[in-house]
Amino acid sequence: MDLAILDGTVQPASTATISILDEGLLRGDGVFEVARLYAGVPYALEEHLERMARSAENLRLPLDVAQVRADIAALLAAAGPVDMALRLFVTRGGRRVGLLEPIPERPATIALATVAFAPSRVMDAVKSLSYGANMLTRRLAQEQGADDALLLTPHGRVLEGPTAAFFAVLGGELVTPPLSDHILDSITRRKVFAVSDAREQVLTRDDLPHLDEAFLVSTLQNAHPVHAIDGTALPAAPGPRAREVGAAVGELIERELAA
Numbered sequence: 001m002d003l004a005i006l007d008g009t010v011q012p013a014s015t016a017t018i019s020i021l022d023e024g025l026l027r028g029d030g031v032f033e034v035a036r037l038y039a040g041v042p043y044a045l046e047e048h049l050e051r052m053a054r055s056a057e058n059l060r061l062p063l064d065v066a067q068v069r070a071d072i073a074a075l076l077a078a079a080g081p082v083d084m085a086l087r088l089f090v091t092r093g094g095r096r097v098g099l100l101e102p103i104p105e106r107p108a109t110i111a112l113a114t115v116a117f118a119p120s121r122v123m124d125a126v127k128s129l130s131y132g133a134n135m136l137t138r139r140l141a142q143e144q145g146a147d148d149a150l151l152l153t154p155h156g157r158v159l160e161g162p163t164a165a166f167f168a169v170l171g172g173e174l175v176t177p178p179l180s181d182h183i184l185d186s187i188t189r190r191k192v193f194a195v196s197d198a199r200e201q202v203l204t205r206d207d208l209p210h211l212d213e214a215f216l217v218s219t220l221q222n223a224h225p226v227h228a229i230d231g232t233a234l235p236a237a238p239g240p241r242a243r244e245v246g247a248a249v250g251e252l253i254e255r256e257l258a259a
């Protein structure tokens with residue numbers, strides 16, 4: 001499925017083009033979202049659109065949510081009942097894009113390597129197109145033989161993955177770093193809170209060797225188990241809490257899609 005919608009016109013993704021003068025390209029100046037389609041139905045679309053509107057407002061980027069909504073309806077009507085990712089973005093040049101992408105294949109469990117990262121305060125609550133740093137952290141982790149990065153502040157506070165929120169079981173408690181540490185307000189993270197007793201807790205580098213379990217969550221992965229961090233194996237992957245959370249989020253998704 002090679003479908004996109006650009007400024008309201010459905011077309012093949014491979015031939016849809018935007019100007020090289022667009023500051024979305026030149027400076028990564030723009031906002032984006034990735035939602036998941038289940039048999040052609042977008043999950044948590046309102047939450048994605050709300051976050052996109054907030055991102056645009058914070059970035060001082062004009063965005064007409066009604067137009068984005070209309071784009072989605074047109075693209076989904078053309079696509080049919082597909083299981084894919086729906087990427088939406090709006091650039092500083094004013095281009096509005098919706099793009100269908102395959103769900104990436106991933107290994108059943110993953111190894112993480114820590115990478116130092118300082119979130120840019122001014123970009124709090126902006127899911128911007130400037131993801132070069134996040135993508136670099138993944139490559140740096142892969143150079144160390146891991147599958148993905150675990151971002152830590154220069155002072156050693158655990159943050160998130162480059163494209164996912166981080167959960168861990170420490171001393172029997174399901175915990176995740178606080179939003180006040182300038183991580184993304186992940187929609188899947190909110191779903192985990194809705195179905196479990198997870199709570200926010202600051203985690204540091206020193207906690208990592210003591211974790212019972214860890215997993216990443218995002219729109220594209222309900223609970224992706226982590227089997228090692230910086231070469232140290234975790235006791236279980238998937239552990240019981242990862243299984244439980246993965247199943248509970250899956251059921252929540254089914255219930256919300258059916259409602």
Ligand SMILES: Cc1ncc(COP(=O)(O)O)c(C=O)c1O
Pocket residue numbers: 034134160161162163164165184185186187188189217218219220
């Ligand atoms: C930095 C970052 N954290 C967390 C997430 C997970 O967010 P969500 O659950 O809304 O997909 C993403 C998703 O792209 C992300 O880029």
